[in-house]
């Protein structure tokens with residue numbers, strides 16, 4: 001596992017964007033798994049900037065999102081489809097028909113990924129409680145795409161995007177941990193003080209289903225990209241850039 005500690009969120013986001021672009025340049029028909037949330041907004045803005053500047057061709061790329069709220073229509077401005085269109089898909093030349101979100105037909109989602117050739121590159125965030133996608137603490141490392149009930153901590157954290165906590169769906173559909181671990185390459189992003197505990201537990205605590213992100217230490221090609229604030233509680237010395 002590689003750990004990159006950047007001086008701030010901006011620098012880390014730029015670096016993450018460059019890695020995504022590098023993947024698309026190397027393999028124009030890449031299969032990407034993408035995250036939503038506050039952390040990736042700047043990353044996608046940088047991806048758009050580079051794509052426009054360097055005329056990156058996204059027309060053969062396929063994307064699969066990690067998760068979505070159950071019961072929110074795609075048109076709803078809180079839906080993850082709305083988020084992805086707004087920050088990325090509407091700003092690059094990707095074909096919307098090549099962009100996928102999990103549905104209640106879980107098997108179909110998994111087989112679509114398989115048929116596309118498997119996941120080349122995956123972008124993950126991390127929750128304050130160590131979750132990855134909507135795999136909350138206690139999720140089995142063997143889990144696949146499924147309906148889950150969101151943890152109260154996650155609903156509270158996500159409430160900043162809604163008018164009130166009541167509006168947030170209680171359930172979501174998420175790729176499972178085993179699905180996530182099938183990616184050839186993974187980057188996990190975490191910025192700010194509020195992620196420092198989760199980062200510490202994920203990197204230096206035991207590998208346990210109580211901290212879902214800790215499973216990434218078993219993955220062969222994962223890069224953890226954090227800023228100084230998120231790295232503040234780490235005990236070991238890591239290279240800073």
Ligand code: PGA
Pocket residue numbers: 036037038039040124125126127128131132133
């Ligand atoms: P955030 O969410 O980027 O909005 O902090 C990350 C996550 O919960 O995985």
